[in-house]
Amino acid sequence: MKLFYAAAAASTAGMVLSIYLTLLPPPQFCEISSFLSCETVLSSPYAYFLGLPTAAYGVVWFAVASSGVLLAADRKAVAKFMTIWSFFGVAAVAVLVYVEFFLIGSLCILCTVAHVLVFAVIAFYFYAKSRT
Amino acid sequence: MPKKKQKTTRSLNLYLALIPAAMLVAFIIYLVVTPPAANLGTTQNTSIQPPARTGESAKPFTLNLIDGNGLKNEKLSFNPTAGEVVLLDFVHEWCRFCREMAPIMEKLHDEYSGKGVIFVTVAGGYNTNPAKTAEFIRNYGLSWPVVYDSNLDVFKAYGVQGTPTYFLITKDGKIATKLEGAQTYQTLAQQLEILLQQ
Numbered sequence: 001m002k003l004f005y006a007a008a009a010a011s012t013a014g015m016v017l018s019i020y021l022t023l024l025p026p027p028q029f030c031e032i033s034s035f036l037s038c039e040t041v042l043s044s045p046y047a048y049f050l051g052l053p054t055a056a057y058g059v060v061w062f063a064v065a066s067s068g069v070l071l072a073a074d075r076k077a078v079a080k081f082m083t084i085w086s087f088f089g090v091a092a093v094a095v096l097v098y099v100e101f102f103l104i105g106s107l108c109i110l111c112t113v114a115h116v117l118v119f120a121v122i123a124f125y126f127y128a129k130s131r132t
Numbered sequence: 133m134p135k136k137k138q139k140t141t142r143s144l145n146l147y148l149a150l151i152p153a154a155m156l157v158a159f160i161i162y163l164v165v166t167p168p169a170a171n172l173g174t175t176q177n178t179s180i181q182p183p184a185r186t187g188e189s190a191k192p193f194t195l196n197l198i199d200g201n202g203l204k205n206e207k208l209s210f211n212p213t214a215g216e217v218v219l220l221d222f223v224h225e226w227c228r229f230c231r232e233m234a235p236i237m238e239k240l241h242d243e244y245s246g247k248g249v250i251f252v253t254v255a256g257g258y259n260t261n262p263a264k265t266a267e268f269i270r271n272y273g274l275s276w277p278v279v280y281d282s283n284l285d286v287f288k289a290y291g292v293q294g295t296p297t298y299f300l301i302t303k304d305g306k307i308a309t310k311l312e313g314a315q316t317y318q319t320l321a322q323q324l325e326i327l328l329q330q
Binding site for chain 2 (some may be wrong): 001002008011015019020022024027028031037039040041042043046047052056059060063064067068071073074082104105108
């Protein structure tokens with residue numbers, strides 16, 4: 001059960017980070033070079049999708065994943081949903097990384113932390129499922 | 133695991149799962165009540181057009197003027213074919229490089245406004261508001277026209293992907309150069325000299 005809680009904790013951390021990226025300007029430590037620049041990424045047109053900040057979709061993904069991993073421990077239907085949700089998470093990260101590298105040409109470190117947290121949530125979750 | 137403990141864990145998980153769900157609901161309500169940008173609406177006029185590129189005609193636009201006191205009840209209609217060289221820059225008040233560039237822009241303005249270069253700054257509305265942008269204008273003493281692009285419509289029309297971005301526009305309204313990121317005084321001055329001689 002501890003691994004499910006670890007997945008939920010990683011997901012909650014991701015949610016808090018995504019809320020920060022949605023609502024506040026990036027901190028100065030995020031500006032390392034013209035390539036490693038959160039400002040460049042977060043002020044680009046790709047920072048919005050369907051009229052909402054892209055990070056807001058991260059909040060939704062992490063919030064659902066947080067609840068999902070806790071409920072999936074002993075509910076088969078939720079476990080199936082979490083598998084699909086994980087796929088969406090990985091696909092979204094892949095698209096976002098592509099956009100950063102090839103369309104914007106800059107990398108946002110805080111966004112990368114959020115991407116790593118997506119993988120951490122999924123890794124903890126599937127490892128926990130494999131042990132139950 | 134004993135059945136009683138299993139039931140307790142199941143209930144605990146259910147309650148814990150409600151916390152992120154509640155946070156999400158609170159977040160959505162907050163977003164609806166106070167959107168992160170002044171306006172989250174997508175652009176209707178500019179999004180369907182490809183962004184302006186070097187060599188193409190600069191796109192005209194009309195935006196609200198803003199100064200150190202805030203949004204003015206006055207609009208600036210930017211017409212790139214007015215027969216003068218234009219230095220059009222895109223900034224965000226929170227952008228560190230834009231702040232670092234402010235003294236350079238001031239120096240360029242002092243040097244080139246008398247030589248017939250028009251300076252226009254487009255201040256973006258992403259993650260900021262007119263009050264903060266006015267404070268930026270006040271603090272850095274921008275003395276040329278600054279317009280406020282709340283929806284980033286003009287940012288999108290010009291294909292601006294980050295701030296600061298500089299467009300140098302020829303007398304006949306063509307985009308001669310697009311420079312992204314912080315620049316030296318010499319780089320911008322050199323480009324302006326070339327355009328003034330044309």
